[in-house]
Amino acid sequence: MxxxxxxxxxxxxxxxxxxxxxxxxxxxxxxxxxxxxxxxxxxxxxxxxxxxxxxxxxxxxxxxxxxxxxxxxxxxxxxxxxxxxxxALLPVLIALREWSDEWVFGRGHEPIIIHDQRTGRRVPKLRVLASDGRPLSPRDLRAVPGPGASEDTIQRLRRSP
Amino acid sequence: MxxxxxxxxxxxxxxxxxxxxxxxxxxxxxxxxxxxxxxxxxxxxxxxxxxxxxxxxxxxxxxxxxxxxxxxxxxxxxxxxxxxxxxALLPVLIALREWSDEWVFGRGHEPIIIHDQRTGRRVPKLRVLASDGRPLSPRDLRAVPGPGASEDTIQRLRRSP
DNA sequence: AAAATCTGGTTGCGTAATGCAACCAAGCGT
DNA sequence: ACGCTTGGTTGCATTACGCAACCAGATTTT
The missing domain is CATH 1.10.10.10 (Winged helix-like DNA-binding domain superfamily/Winged helix DNA-binding domain)
Known part of the structure; x- marks a missing residue:
């Protein structure tokens, strides 16, 4: 199907x-x-x-x-x-590439490096940061219903901790 | 196949x-x-x-x-x-969710909002930034061969501007 | 002017993956 | 002993994928 x-x-x-x-x-x-x-x-x-x-x-x-x-x-x-x-999908692609650089190829074995064309410097790693700049892991996050949440979504979020 | x-x-x-x-x-x-x-x-x-x-x-x-x-x-x-x-795939997921929040649902119609559990504040948007903090678009980037580049990759990068 | 080439496809066909539903088996609760 | 829950496996119909061949309009070559 x-x-x-x-x-x-x-x-x-x-x-x-x-x-x-x-x-x-x-x-x-x-x-x-x-x-x-x-x-x-x-x-x-x-x-x-x-x-x-x-x-x-x-x-x-x-x-x-x-x-x-x-x-x-x-x-x-x-x-x-x-x-x-x-x-606007650029962050998705960058995130995927950075993940494989670290977890598939390993540091020092990256096939491609992305530079800022203007400065010639490497593009800094994309990171999920809190508003105060601390890095966040999945356990630090909490999902809450947004303005477009369906009843189904609300129920699901209520059940999960 | x-x-x-x-x-x-x-x-x-x-x-x-x-x-x-x-x-x-x-x-x-x-x-x-x-x-x-x-x-x-x-x-x-x-x-x-x-x-x-x-x-x-x-x-x-x-x-x-x-x-x-x-x-x-x-x-x-x-x-x-x-x-x-x-x-470590978290940034990929966050990037996908943020993209659809903006381009599929539209602002103000997000089904889910992610908060920092400690501070209760929204997780700031993930962005591709240069080392000096300016936001980068695809045109600002340049890919160069890294230490693990294959001959094929080197050829390809040489051909593209 | 005719032939060859390039670009951007479409068509047919065999194989592999997907989805559903039914079945299964080990623990556990009562 | 009996059924329920969890975590699957098996069979089968349907769909999508991948390859190769073919095609048509426009341009370039001879």
Whole structure:
């Protein structure tokens, strides 16, 4: 019955995953962040089948993460450009890369290092900090219903400590 | 042929996605961050089929993101506990939630708000900042090969601006 | 002008993964 | 002894994925 959808889950993480679409989509966004815009370049960079790429790009365009732009003047006809919504996924990508740098490759074995183009210095590690600057771990957090909480969400949060 | 694997892609994002496994796995980690530890609680919370949950938990345990702990003294027999590696995914989850708060639900319609349990204040937004504190967008970044870069990665980075 | 090439796809087909429901087995409570 | 809860496993139908082949419009080459 195909993959189950998270769209009905009243949870930000699920909604984000649903909007992005799937693993491929996130890799496509990653490529776009590094400047790739054309269909064939995505296909080559990721080694993804063209039919898969088609459906993913369509999905991403439908969700406003990419914009399909006709640049027909020169032989190249279309570009898939990240929208503001798409660019806003940058922290997600940075967080994933930093996690694997630390926990998969290990420090000193990072395949890629991200620099600030202006200063040439490394981008500081992304961290979840409290308002007073202390680092936070999952145990330090508490989830409370927000203004858009459904009854279901409220019930769930009431049950969990 | 099933889904293609990103394991051979010399890229932190791909490696992280591969280690996590799939969309469900990330939702499982999310639940764990909010305190869920038992098989049946994951199953109920996510509405995921039990065979799917089994394979995902096995995968997550194999990759060191969860630890399966026998707590057999009382009727409940196992707990799936996040390891340090698993807890380190917190920034990824926070980044996803913040993205959907802003771009899917919209401000003022967040279903969940995360507080610092100690101070009771909202957790400040996660941002990609330069070392001098300025916010960075994708265009401000430059990727350079790190110590663990493969020849392939070096070539790719050389080609892109 | 005709042929080859490039870009951006679509179509068919076999294989793998997903989802549901039914079944199972060890502990525990009574 | 009996059933209930927990934590699964098994079978089967449906769906998605991945590959390769094909295709059509526009540009470049000969």
């Amino acid at each position: 195909g993959r189950k959808r998270f769209a009905d889950i009243n949870c930000g993480v699920g909604q984000a995953l649903e909007a992005v679409g799937d693993w491929w989509s996130l890799m496509i966004v990653r490529d776009a962040v590094f400047g790739i815009r054309r269909f064939s370049d995505f296909a080559e960079s990721l080694g993804v089948a063209k039919n898969i790429l088609t459906t993913r790009l369509d999905h991403l365009v439908a969700h406003g993460i990419f914009e399909k732009v006709d640049v027909g003047s020169t032989g190249t006809r279309f570009e898939y450009q990240l929208t503001d919504k798409g660019e | 099933g889904r293609k694997r990103f394991a051979d892609i010399n890229c932190g994002v791909g490696q992280a996605l591969e280690a996590v496994g799939d969309w469900w796995s990330l939702m499982i980690v999310r639940d764990a961050v909010f305190g869920i530890r038992r098989f049946s609680d994951f199953a109920e919370s996510l509405g995921v089929a039990k065979n799917i949950l089994t394979t995902r938990l096995d995968h997550l345990v194999a990759h060191g993101i969860f630890e399966k702990v026998d707590v057999g003294s009382t009727g409940t027999r196992f707990e799936y506990q996040l390891t340090d590696k698993g807890e």
